[in-house]
Amino acid sequence: MGLLIRLAAAASTTLVLATAVHADExxxxxxxxxxxxxxxxxLSGADNGIPxxxxxxxxxxxxxxxxxxxxxxxxxxxxxxxxxxxxxxxEALAAYFATIKAKE
Amino acid sequence: MKLxxxxxxxxxxxxxxxxxxxxxxxVFAGNAKPKVVVIGGGTGGATAARYIAKDSKGAIDVTLIExxxxxxxxxxxxxxxxxxxxxxxxxxxxAKLASEYGINVIHDWAxxxxxxxxxxxxxxxxxxxxxxxxxxxxxxxxxxxxxEGYSVADQGIFPHAWKSGTQAQLLKxxxxxxxxxxxxxxxxxxxxxxxxxxxxxxxxxxxxxxxNNNPTAKIVILDPKDKFSKMGLFKDGWExxxxxxIDWQPLSSLGGLKSINTxxxxxVTDLDTFKADAACVIPANTSGQIAKTAGLTNDKGxxxxxxxxxxxxxxxxxxxxxxxxxxxxxxxxxxxxxxxxKVCAMAVRGExxxxxxxxxxxxxxxxxxxxPNDGVKVGATYKAGDxxxxxxxxxxxxxxxxADTRQATYEESVGWYAGITADIFG
Numbered sequence: 199m200g201l202l203i204r205l206a207a208a209a210s211t212t213l214v215l216a217t218a219v220h221a222d223e224x225x226x227x228x229x230x231x232x233x234x235x236x237x238x239x240x241l242s243g244a245d246n247g248i249p250x251x252x253x254x255x256x257x258x259x260x261x262x263x264x265x266x267x268x269x270x271x272x273x274x275x276x277x278x279x280x281x282x283x284x285x286x287x288x289e290a291l292a293a294y295f296a297t298i299k300a301k302e
Numbered sequence: 303m304k305l306x307x308x309x310x311x312x313x314x315x316x317x318x319x320x321x322x323x324x325x326x327x328x329v330f331a332g333n334a335k336p337k338v339v340v341i342g343g344g345t346g347g348a349t350a351a352r353y354i355a356k357d358s359k360g361a362i363d364v365t366l367i368e369x370x371x372x373x374x375x376x377x378x379x380x381x382x383x384x385x386x387x388x389x390x391x392x393x394x395x396x397a398k399l400a401s402e403y404g405i406n407v408i409h410d411w412a413x414x415x416x417x418x419x420x421x422x423x424x425x426x427x428x429x430x431x432x433x434x435x436x437x438x439x440x441x442x443x444x445x446x447x448x449x450e451g452y453s454v455a456d457q458g459i460f461p462h463a464w465k466s467g468t469q470a471q472l473l474k475x476x477x478x479x480x481x482x483x484x485x486x487x488x489x490x491x492x493x494x495x496x497x498x499x500x501x502x503x504x505x506x507x508x509x510x511x512x513x514n515n516n517p518t519a520k521i522v523i524l525d526p527k528d529k530f531s532k533m534g535l536f537k538d539g540w541e542x543x544x545x546x547x548i549d550w551q552p553l554s555s556l557g558g559l560k561s562i563n564t565x566x567x568x569x570v571t572d573l574d575t576f577k578a579d580a581a582c583v584i585p586a587n588t589s590g591q592i593a594k595t596a597g598l599t600n601d602k603g604x605x606x607x608x609x610x611x612x613x614x615x616x617x618x619x620x621x622x623x624x625x626x627x628x629x630x631x632x633x634x635x636x637x638x639x640x641x642x643x644k645v646c647a648m649a650v651r652g653e654x655x656x657x658x659x660x661x662x663x664x665x666x667x668x669x670x671x672x673x674p675n676d677g678v679k680v681g682a683t684y685k686a687g688d689x690x691x692x693x694x695x696x697x698x699x700x701x702x703x704x705a706d707t708r709q710a711t712y713e714e715s716v717g718w719y720a721g722i723t724a725d726i727f728g
Contacts (some may be wrong), residue, residue, distance in 0.1 A: 227660065233353075233644040234665040234683070237637065237722040238714070244724075248717030274697040275667055275681060275714065282683055282694040 228294025231287055234279070235295075243300025252298040259292035260285070335363045336654040339422050339432035341412040341592055343368025343396060345375070346624030346639035347438035348726045353647035354436075355403040361655050365406040365430055366399065367422065373727075374466040376497065377636045378719055381671060383463075383474045384507025392466060398728035415596035417617050434650050437598060437605070437614075438624045438639065439590025440465070441496050447586040448489065449569075450561040459564045460581040463504075464496070476580045477508050483518040484579030487569060489559065490525050494604075495587040496625045496634040498531035499680070503670040504582065506536065509544040510673055522576055523550040524559060524569060531633075532670060532680055538701045539672035587634075589626035596620070604628045610662045610686035611649035612642050621646045629664075632684060632691050638666045640722060662686040669715035675705070677712030 235251070243250040251259070265271045266280035283291075340351045343366050351366040374392045381387045400407045411425035415435065422430045443462055445454045452460075463473040480486060486508060490501035505521060512519040530536075540548045553559055557572020567578040588603040598605045598616050605622040606615040612627065614620040623646050624639035632638045645662045652659035667681030678699035684691045699711060 226658065230648065230658075230660045231663065234641060234663060237640060237725050238718045240717075240721045240724055242724065244720065246717040246720045247713035247715075248721065274699070275679065278681060278683055278695045278697040279665070282685075 222293070224290045224293040225297060227287070228290035228292070231291050232294055235291070241298060243298075250300060251295050252300050254292070254295055256289070256292035256296045259295060260288045263288045263291070335361065336433045337363045337365070337431060338434045338436065338650055338654070339365045339367065339430050340436040340438065341367050341415075341422065342438035342440060342590065342624070343370070343373060343407070344438060344440050344624065344639070345636040345722075345726060346440075346643045347436065348373070348396070348399060349640045349643035350436045350438060350621075350623060350647050350650075351405050352399055352403055352726065352728060353644055354650055355399075355405050357647065358651050358655060358657070360404065362651065363406075364404070365408060365432075366396070367408050367410060367412050367424065367430070368396065369409060369411050369425075370467070371396070371409050374470065375636065375719075375723070376464070376466040376470075376500075379463065379466045379470040380500065380504045380507045382470060383477060383504065384510050384671070386507075386671065386674075389471060392470070394723055394727045396727070402728055412592050413595070415592070417596065417620065420619065433619070434654060435620045436643075436646060436650065437593055437596065437620060437622045437626065438643070439592045439626050441587040441589065441625045441634075442591050443585040444588050445585050448562065448583055449559045451564065452562040452583060452585075456562075456564045456583070460562070460578075460583040462584045463582065464491070464500075464584045464587070473582055476582075477511055478515070480516065480519065480580040482516055483520075484516070485520045485522060485577065486512070487522045487524065487567075487576055487578035487581040489569070489581070489583045490523065490527065490530070491584045492526040492586050494630075494634060495584070497668070498633050498635075499536075499668055499670045501582075501584060502530055502532065502536045503672070505548060506539065506544075506670070506672045509540065509547055512547065513544060519547070521548045522578070523548070524553055524556070524571065524576065525550060526553050526559070528552045528554055531668070532678055532698070534701060535678045535699055536670075536672065539676060539678070543673040543676070587625070593622065593626045598622055599626075600628070609689075609691045610645075612646040613649060621650065630690055631682075631693055632664060632666055633668065635666055635668055637668065637681075637718075637722070638664070640726060641665050662691075664691055667718070669711065669718065671712055671715070675709040675712055677708055677715055679711050679715070 238248045239251045243252045263280045266276040338354055340347045351364050355364045373394045396407045399405045412422050413425050414423045420432050461469045461473040463469040561570045569576045589599050593599050593605050598614050600606050605626050606628045607622050612621045612623050614622050623642040625634040641664045651657045664684035669679045671677050680698040682693040682696040684693050
């Protein structure tokens with residue numbers, strides 16, 4: 199039970215952190231856009247065949263999405279996702295995912 | 303992100319015990335929270351319920367009506383048939399939706415909807431009022447449309463397994479129990495149907511089983527369609543992995559399927575009669591029945607919706623998502639239902655709580671496993687166009703891709719399955 203309590207506490211901390219920055223429009227927009235990311239890139243940070251993207255540095259996040267958009271990086275699914283995204287949308291996603299802590 | 307419902311409910315003075323049928327969280331007197339009822343606890347409905355409950359942070363009362371107590375996904379059921387997954391790995395509980403998100407999960411059937419009174423009538427006789435209704439009933443099968451001699455009475459002999467659960471287990475038993483050197487026959491459905499590549503992934507999985515366990519078995523496909531999703535990829539894969547085993551024939555070249563004799567296993571077309579030792583017959587699909595009794599369907603049996611919100615064109619207080627909706631150019635798939643559910647949830651919250659509504663974005667990816675570590679995919683991103691949902695970019699696997707790419711494609715699908723089921727059920 200101890201582990202569960204610690205996990206719940208970590209999750210609550212994450213929730214509080216996310217709520218505090220929720221006033222930020224970029225994060226709110228990013229959270230909305232993330233709907234199509236989280237079926238593959240789990241919010242828990244679990245990593246089964248698809249890399250975790252939670253808690254990344256926002257600039258690095260945008261760089262990676264841009265490299266899919268330019269097809270510099272290879273994955274077809276990610277290219278398809280990145281191509282219609284504007285830089286503003288990439289920044290919103292980056293801002294949102296930066297607020298999420300992976301569950302240990 | 304999980305809202306800690308225990309903390310919220312305790313603060314609000316409500317009970318956190320949900321005991322299942324009929325038990326709703328107690329609410330304090332004078333509560334005027336708007337009510338959303340979701341009919342159907344499958345991929346679309348459960349996602350919608352969770353997102354409305356989670357993102358409204360307790361401001362909306364959410365009820366989910368679903369007859370089954372454990373949801374078995376249709377997606378990945380082919381992998382179970384092929385021996386790549388255990389049956390129980392397809393099953394998911396509603397417990398977290400009830401206990402962590404405060405959703406009133408009622409295990410019952412919605413038998414009718416009184417849209418004037420805004421009330422859902424349950425099989426048990428209870429009536430559930432709504433301010434907004436989300437209908438996500440999946441499909442029903444038009445058994446009478448297949449051929450003379452085939453009806454719902456025959457699904458126990460030649461299963462469709464086009465709804466998961468018992469039928470998937472039955473089909474697997476039919477495949478593994480087929481005699482050595484026998485013929486397995488499939489009749490796929492006509493367009494439009496849920497999971498366009500599904501029947502052909504299923505053939506691949508059955509062929510894989512036969513290759514290892516029944517190498518002289520044959521597979522015949524009598525298709526009401528002249529082409530199918532990822533046809534080039536499947537045919538290439540079948541040639542490479544299952545050479546000589548699979549015979550796909552369009553029914554148009556045989557003059558159509560005239561009759562099926564479930565006692566003798568004979569499938570009679572105009573030009574030829576095929577004898578099956580085991581078979582999978584997938585009838586034409588239509589919207590789940592409740593969509594019809596609720597008056598939400600068009601003359602083709604599907605539900606027209608506004609592409610920016612998934613709101614029904616028939617009733618401004620009703621939304622239809624998933625397979626039952628007319629959401630072209632999105633295919634009917636679990637991934638699409640989950641995507642549509644999020645747009646719907648945002649629109650519903652916007653109407654009820656004046657929360658921000660962003661322009662609709664949709665996505666879909668369909669992965670198919672052809673053979674061990676040989677996976678292919680097709681997908682697209684979408685936006686709400688002027689007349690329908692339009693793709694903004696697309697992709698599809700290509701023949702000749704190297705083995706590493708095909709393996710990575712398969713592994714992505716495994717990651718997706720874990721991700722989407724966590725996204726739906728918490």
